[in-house]
Amino acid sequence: xxxxxxxxxxxxxxxxxxxxxxxxxxxxxxxxxxxxxxxxxxxxxxxxxxxxxxxxxxxxxxxxxxxxxxxxxxxxxxxxxxxxxxxxxxxxxxxxxxxxxxxxxxxxxxxxxxxxxxxxxxxxxxxxxxxxxxxxxxxxxxxxxxxxxxxxxxxxx
Numbered sequence: 001x002x003x004x005x006x007x008x009x010x011x012x013x014x015x016x017x018x019x020x021x022x023x024x025x026x027x028x029x030x031x032x033x034x035x036x037x038x039x040x041x042x043x044x045x046x047x048x049x050x051x052x053x054x055x056x057x058x059x060x061x062x063x064x065x066x067x068x069x070x071x072x073x074x075x076x077x078x079x080x081x082x083x084x085x086x087x088x089x090x091x092x093x094x095x096x097x098x099x100x101x102x103x104x105x106x107x108x109x110x111x112x113x114x115x116x117x118x119x120x121x122x123x124x125x126x127x128x129x130x131x132x133x134x135x136x137x138x139x140x141x142x143x144x145x146x147x148x149x150x151x152x153x154x155x156x157x
Contacts (some may be wrong), residue, residue: 031148041150090105
């Protein structure tokens with residue numbers, strides 16, 4: 001028997017992850033840069049991530065095994081947590097005990113389709129979801145604006 005095979009791009013995989021964590025917010029944009037340009041920034045997690053995600057003050061990779069890592073994240077909101085992380089071209093997923101973050105990038109000609117996912121992994125989230133939704137939308141817009149600005153006015157390295 002021949003089973004159908006479907007290749008999902010990284011952005012579709014991010015949508016599937018969001019379906020598994022319906023309390024997480026997912027936002028998308030098109031970045032005015034090539035995939036290689038976008039991914040060279042995203043993959044420099046320790047130097048670039050703190051300037052792109054509003055609450056991240058610093059991130060330090062403390063262990064690495066291929067595309068799997070362990071990172072210590074310090075936030076401006078006093079968050080200090082270890083995160084398990086997968087980082088490979090087009091895909092970044094970070095999970096702590098209480099948080100999940102994901103980024104996906106897919107080539108689109110001379111541009112890049114980009115998605116950002118973030119959410120809390122706490123009991124009772126479905127109850128407070130309506131209260132958090134406006135905050136999540138503002139956070140999503142802020143993150144996307146930072147990424148768009150980063151690739152509209154790239155910083156010299």
